[in-house]
Amino acid sequence: MSYQPASHPDHLSPDTVVVAAGRPERGHDTPVNPPIVLSSTYVGTGTVVDGDRAYGRYSNPTWDPLEDALAQLEGATLPALIFSSGLAAVSAALSLIPAGGVLVMPAHSYQGALVMAQEMAAKGSFTLRTVDIANNDEVIAALTGAGDKAASMLWLESPTNPMLEVADMQVLCRSAAAVGALVVTDNTFSTPLVQKPLELGSDVVLHSVTKYLAGHSDVIMGALATSNPEIRAQLLHHRSIHGAIAGPFEAWLALRGLRTLALRVERSQASALELANRLDMHDGVEKVLFPGLPSDPGHVRAKAQMSGFGSILCIQIVGGEEVADSVVQALRLWTPATSLGGVESLIERRRRHANEPASVPANLLRLSVGIENVEDLWTDLEQALAHSAQTISSTGL
Secondary structure, three states, X not given: OOOOEOOOOOOOOHHHHHHHOOOEOOOXXXXXXOOOOOOOEOOXXXXXOOOOOOEOOOOOOOHHHHHHHHHHHHOOOOOOEEEOOHHHHHHHHHXXXXXXXXXXEEOOOOHHHHHHXXXXXXXXXXXXXXXXXXXXXXXXXXXXXXXXXXXXXXXXXOOOOOOOOXXXXXXXXXXXXXXXXXXXXXXXXXXXXXXXXXXXXXXXXXXXXXXXXXXXXXXXXXXXXXXXXXXXXXXXXXXXXXXXXXXXXXXXXXXXXXXXXXXXXXXXXXXXXXXXXXXXXXXXXXXXXXXXXXXXXXXXXXXXXXOOOOOXXXXXXXOOHHHHHHHXXXXXXXXXXXXXXXXXXXXXXXXXXXXXXXXXXXXXXXXXXXXXXXXXXXXXXXXXXXXXXXXXXXXXX
């Protein structure tokens, strides 16, 4: 079975692409959605030629429409590659670093990627240099090596997880190219509807499809997209040999989730901005981290290189770690959980994880704003913050 994409007009807006991309070729009585193909094995003709599926670890017709859709959204000229998880995609991307190379990475990065990089560096796979990604001078010095070895790869997150720092992506991508370093950008927080890393100079874009792209907290998946044929071939080889493949049912679910991405992002972004403004004026909140606020250090950069500000915000709670925990425990609509990007609003205190960098404040809560009514979300936050104020009063914190 071969997937043949339906043709559609050129230059569609991204919020149309999420609906139109990855549809099968039209014909009388044909389905509007691509089917799930459950097969580990394909019939061969005796000679394996380039492009044959050959075996289920190399290819599946159910992957194709999702990989096409993700490539269209990111502006990649080649199909994307999906993986069994976001960390499987991270592993494949890090495999592009030559032995003994140098990786420059934000000190505040997705915890799994940062821990993986630290472990690989400890084993001698490469040298790791962590930086404040919002500080151009510091990043450029790490890229050039300042008299030492130049970098092989620049890893970007913008905004970062969880501190929401905003990188000057075009400047840093040009600086990386000048020393011959590949640039990989984790675009999970922003999604391709808000930020286009390939257009800003990145070589590879990474997603935890688990989050916004699939959007319903029921899929574990990762993805990488690039327009460079050599890089894509290396990533495909890594996926095939290391076996980090997505299941066809998960691919089908992710594509179904993608159809509502534009609506979900539009709603959650608007709610995040409204909540950030209200929380910024609340006595129980010490600080709000959100690039949509004009007072945020990353606001100007975010406005220049993003079409929105995302749906993640962080707050630091007056009273410290114990009070922050009490806020989470007092919430009834927000769900305490470690993921993000689903239809439901999630919240957690990030330093409860042992591997979270010590530079992340202990009283910081990360909020992933979902698509519920914003007034209901605010009412729940307000009563939880009032509860925390009572905690402070009763305990003398």
